[in-house]
Amino acid sequence: MTATYQSVDVPFEYRHTCWFCGEPYFESYAFMPSPNYDHQTLPVLLPSCQECYGLCKGIKASDLELLRDKVKEQLHRKYQKHLQIGVNWTKEELEQSEFEGKALEGFRESAWAMFEIAKARVNYQGWPLTIDGLPVAALSTGFHIQFDGITYTSLSHAVEQLAKAYNIPQQYLEDVVEVVGRDRLSYAVRFAKTTYGYSAAEREASIDSLKALLAEEAAMSLPEQKKSKGVDVKVGDIAELILHRTLIPTHATQWVLRQGIKTLNQLAEQEDAFFEHFGSDSELTAFSYFTAMQVYLEHRELEPDWAEQQDPNRQWFDML
Numbered sequence: 001m002t003a004t005y006q007s008v009d010v011p012f013e014y015r016h017t018c019w020f021c022g023e024p025y026f027e028s029y030a031f032m033p034s035p036n037y038d039h040q041t042l043p044v045l046l047p048s049c050q051e052c053y054g055l056c057k058g059i060k061a062s063d064l065e066l067l068r069d070k071v072k073e074q075l076h077r078k079y080q081k082h083l084q085i086g087v088n089w090t091k092e093e094l095e096q097s098e099f100e101g102k103a104l105e106g107f108r109e110s111a112w113a114m115f116e117i118a119k120a121r122v123n124y125q126g127w128p129l130t131i132d133g134l135p136v137a138a139l140s141t142g143f144h145i146q147f148d149g150i151t152y153t154s155l156s157h158a159v160e161q162l163a164k165a166y167n168i169p170q171q172y173l174e175d176v177v178e179v180v181g182r183d184r185l186s187y188a189v190r191f192a193k194t195t196y197g198y199s200a201a202e203r204e205a206s207i208d209s210l211k212a213l214l215a216e217e218a219a220m221s222l223p224e225q226k227k228s229k230g231v232d233v234k235v236g237d238i239a240e241l242i243l244h245r246t247l248i249p250t251h252a253t254q255w256v257l258r259q260g261i262k263t264l265n266q267l268a269e270q271e272d273a274f275f276e277h278f279g280s281d282s283e284l285t286a287f288s289y290f291t292a293m294q295v296y297l298e299h300r301e302l303e304p305d306w307a308e309q310q311d312p313n314r315q316w317f318d319m320l
């Protein structure tokens with residue numbers, strides 16, 4: 001007896017489930033790649049719901065990954081109105097809204113459920129496909145992209161759908177995404193939403209100002225990276241010590257750690273801030289604290305071995 005098809009393994013908990021969208025099983029779709037680059041000889045049977053079964057019949061795809069993505073894209077298109085409910089409303093807003101009349105009340109009651117069903121179906125991941133325990137193909141979701149909790153098959157798919165959902169000209173959103181990068185899709189949508197109106201010339205000007213803004217942002221972020229971050233340590237966790245007959249007070253050490261200061265130079269840069277902070281107690285206290293910190297940091301610089309191995313506060317300085 002020769003087999004005429006290959007059935008994928010269905011884990012127990014997925015019996016009666018559509019592999020594409022998680023809805024109840026209707027029939028298995030017999031998939032043959034087209035074009036058939038890998039010379040597959042037998043169709044692969046994929047458990048499907050009635051709707052995905054119908055969609056599959058209209059799709060040509062050279063592999064399973066492509067088939068899956070095309071089914072998802074068609075579900076997105078078909079349920080665009082439902083998915084947009086989540087764009088336009090939050091659950092609470094919808095519950096509190098005052099729709100009157102039978103039809104609108106019906107909308108209020110069912111809208112969120114429709115949104116959640118559509119979202120679950122487009123986001124559904126299926127299970128890893130195997131036949132007799134052997135992987136059918138490496139199915140990747142590497143190009144998938146998430147926005148507002150909804151999965152899209154690719155960046156261009158996301159842009160296409162989001163342009164529709166937010167009523168932004170698609171080309172404009174594409175341009176904005178290209179400038180800000182795929183990692184900042186929500187920034188791109190926000191920017192495009194508030195600037196898409198008016199003429200092509202004005203949109204072009206918006207893109208130019210966006211580029212300038214990002215360049216400025218990049219320049220600003222450089223010095224920020226150089227500045228070391230401080231650590232917040234409780235006074236009780238800081239050791240008091242005596243160096244060169246000078247008491248190193250814990251409160252001053254705490255302040256220095258909080259500012260991320262670990263060198264004499266950094267301390268000098270923060271001198272005004274130091275005196276402002278401790279000067280409110282008394283000028284003399286501020287002065288003796290500052291001197292103590294100079295002694296402490298200088299000692300750490302001149303005796304690196306001591307700083308690394310013996311300074312009782314070394315664990316805190318190591319965090320800077």
Ligand SMILES: [Zn+2]
Nearest residue numbers: 018021049052
């Ligand atoms: Zn389905």
